[in-house]
Amino acid sequence: MNDDRSTLSCAEFQAKMAELIGSGEDLTLHPHLKDCEGCRALLADLQTIADAARQLFPSVEPPDEVWEHIESAIKQKN
Amino acid sequence: MADVPTPTQTPQRTRVNGGKEAATDKSAVTLPADADVLARAQAGDHQAFAQLYTLHKRRIYSLCLRMVGNVAEAEDLTQEAFLQLHRKIATFRGDSAFSTWLHRLAINVVLMQLRKKGLSLISLDEAMEPNPEEGPSRSFGAPDLMLTGAIDRLVLERAIADLPAGYRLIFILHDVEGFEHNEIASMLECSIGNSKSQLHKARLKLREALRMQNRQEARP
Numbered sequence: 001m002n003d004d005r006s007t008l009s010c011a012e013f014q015a016k017m018a019e020l021i022g023s024g025e026d027l028t029l030h031p032h033l034k035d036c037e038g039c040r041a042l043l044a045d046l047q048t049i050a051d052a053a054r055q056l057f058p059s060v061e062p063p064d065e066v067w068e069h070i071e072s073a074i075k076q077k078n
Numbered sequence: 079m080a081d082v083p084t085p086t087q088t089p090q091r092t093r094v095n096g097g098k099e100a101a102t103d104k105s106a107v108t109l110p111a112d113a114d115v116l117a118r119a120q121a122g123d124h125q126a127f128a129q130l131y132t133l134h135k136r137r138i139y140s141l142c143l144r145m146v147g148n149v150a151e152a153e154d155l156t157q158e159a160f161l162q163l164h165r166k167i168a169t170f171r172g173d174s175a176f177s178t179w180l181h182r183l184a185i186n187v188v189l190m191q192l193r194k195k196g197l198s199l200i201s202l203d204e205a206m207e208p209n210p211e212e213g214p215s216r217s218f219g220a221p222d223l224m225l226t227g228a229i230d231r232l233v234l235e236r237a238i239a240d241l242p243a244g245y246r247l248i249f250i251l252h253d254v255e256g257f258e259h260n261e262i263a264s265m266l267e268c269s270i271g272n273s274k275s276q277l278h279k280a281r282l283k284l285r286e287a288l289r290m291q292n293r294q295e296a297r298p
Contacts, residue, residue: 022259022274046281052229053253062139066153070160
């Protein structure tokens, strides 16, 4: 595989994306993206999805009955 | 004991980034007072177990709800997870953070339920390795269909619900709940690289689904 960051093909760049993103590297500065509109769009989309996820599924409390059932089951067992 | 909170009282939480509250919950069990609560619960103290429930109920219930998308099922799964915790708590040896251990226990309960519902999941290993046919396709070119800045929340939630369970689990744990890859790797007993790879595939799958939705909406 070609390891020269500036001459990576799209396939090679995308094969490395998971590791690069996971490492926390600022991929917007990656040389491949300077000239590759497609991979820039892909990265922007993935960032948009990750950002949107933070607004999803508000964290909620279980209703009180859940604890009541747990406590009842524990008492029955004892 | 008047100063012991009942499990139905809500602990104070700091919400960060519109939904993440991981830091508050995860740090909770590292405080000496909470270590004491854990030790007492392990010794069979019911009040201490109730306190543990109070500390962790929101995150475990939310995880269950996000994974199964059904309130009644999420309540049952939360109940089962804490009953399993009650049975197994004495076996916790502190090799990982308690919240990580509890999450792993809850995730196993959720995956068992998904299996019962007909999804071919037997273990976490299989959940982590979705069928190759379910994987995302490579995406070269096609910048014309870049997603716009504002993603329809309902469309995204539906797309997440349609993800294969393994991808959904990683995506929810990392992007929604805010766990780090090393924590997820510990929860799922996989490598950090595997966690990164699965998360990337999950995001690619979601992108495909959202672009498909865009195409359908663009049709005359």
